[in-house]
Amino acid sequence: MDAPLAVRARGIDQSFGEVVALDGVELTVPAGQIHGLVGPNGAGKTTLLGLLLGLAVADSGSLEILGTPVGRALAVPEGVAGFVDGPGLYPSLTARQNLAALAALRGDKAMARSIDDVLDQVGLTDVANDRTRGFSLGMRQRLGLAAALLAKPRLLILDEPSNGLDPSGKKQVYGVLQRLAADGTAVVLSSHRMDDVEALCSEVTILATGRVAFSGPLGKLAGEIRELDYRIVTSDPAAARKVAGDTDGLRIGGGQDSGVLVVSGPVPVLDELVKRLVQADIAVRELSPLVSPLEAAFLALTEVETDR
Numbered sequence: 001m002d003a004p005l006a007v008r009a010r011g012i013d014q015s016f017g018e019v020v021a022l023d024g025v026e027l028t029v030p031a032g033q034i035h036g037l038v039g040p041n042g043a044g045k046t047t048l049l050g051l052l053l054g055l056a057v058a059d060s061g062s063l064e065i066l067g068t069p070v071g072r073a074l075a076v077p078e079g080v081a082g083f084v085d086g087p088g089l090y091p092s093l094t095a096r097q098n099l100a101a102l103a104a105l106r107g108d109k110a111m112a113r114s115i116d117d118v119l120d121q122v123g124l125t126d127v128a129n130d131r132t133r134g135f136s137l138g139m140r141q142r143l144g145l146a147a148a149l150l151a152k153p154r155l156l157i158l159d160e161p162s163n164g165l166d167p168s169g170k171k172q173v174y175g176v177l178q179r180l181a182a183d184g185t186a187v188v189l190s191s192h193r194m195d196d197v198e199a200l201c202s203e204v205t206i207l208a209t210g211r212v213a214f215s216g217p218l219g220k221l222a223g224e225i226r227e228l229d230y231r232i233v234t235s236d237p238a239a240a241r242k243v244a245g246d247t248d249g250l251r252i253g254g255g256q257d258s259g260v261l262v263v264s265g266p267v268p269v270l271d272e273l274v275k276r277l278v279q280a281d282i283a284v285r286e287l288s289p290l291v292s293p294l295e296a297a298f299l300a301l302t303e304v305e306t307d308r
């Protein structure tokens with residue numbers, strides 16, 4: 001039989017007084033998937049992650065975690081670990097002592113034996129005996145991840161895990177998450193940044209003002225956007241601008257004096273422009289989207305939703 005879904009959320013509503021934080025949210029995450037939750041500030045990402053972690057109960061809707069319906073009691077569902085709003089750490093304890101305290105609290109000897117291993121996985125071995133009071137945001141995030149790993153979760157929930165991480169820190173943390181997913185753990189993480197999600201996630205859910213604006217594979221999201229803005233650098237900007245002006249179906253942006261031409265239009269029209277530039281003996285030195293197709297789709301979807 002197939003493994004149960006890690007997350008199955010249907011029609012989830014959550015309000016705080018007058019503020020509707022989640023409005024009919026659906027989320028499906030199978031085992032072994034890294035699923036990105038993105039959206040502008042206040043979109044409802046942290047609220048949704050909090051429900052998955054058992055920190056709050058939805059006003060209405062149904063939520064199943066790892067095949068078990070979530071009840072009305074506040075409790076971290078079996079098999080789930082992670083954090084929202086930054087990991088909770090004891091500042092006067094060292095990194096190793098923080099993890100030992102967690103293992104002692106759970107009364108789990110196997111957990112205690114894994115401490116060195118998880119510290120190594122997140123790259124904190126060298127600072128394991130330093131008090132966390134002096135830890136940077138990135139180090140705190142890594143220690144939070146180490147604490148979650150100790151529990152050997154089948155569903156890992158992370159709120160903005162790449163916050164504060166430098167490029168090598170990101171690479172290391174992403175490696176940890178990818179190995180977990182390969183072993184069947186589902187990961188749901190939030191981010192403001194499409195490039196982070198693109199590097200890590202196979203599927204994404206975009207929230208805008210509490211509603212799902214898109215949910216599905218990243219490739220499908222890129223297909224949502226038909227027309228991108230492209231910047232074109234040529235050997236003769238003035239002549240290129242004239243050729244572009246004579247090409248039907250093309251919109252031209254950017255300042256008149258700028259050496260860079262910014263155009264948007266359907267791909268066949270862009271193809272036509274490039275052919276015409278070459279025929280006019282104008283060299284095309286660069287042609288690239290102003291923002292990635294995913295970023296453009298994200299912006300288009302969230303703008304539409306927030307404009308309502």
Ligand SMILES: Nc1ncnc2c1ncn2[C@@H]1O[C@H](COP(=O)(O)OP(=O)(O)OP(=O)(O)O)[C@@H](O)[C@H]1O
Nearest residue numbers: 016019020021039040041042043044045046047048
């Ligand atoms: N405990 C609370 N009390 C009142 N309002 C809340 C509470 N928690 C969240 N909200 C509101 O619910 C909405 C969703 O907030 P949430 O923190 O889930 O968004 P988010 O997508 O995580 O935002 P950010 O990217 O800024 O972290 C916001 O309007 C927020 O002000």
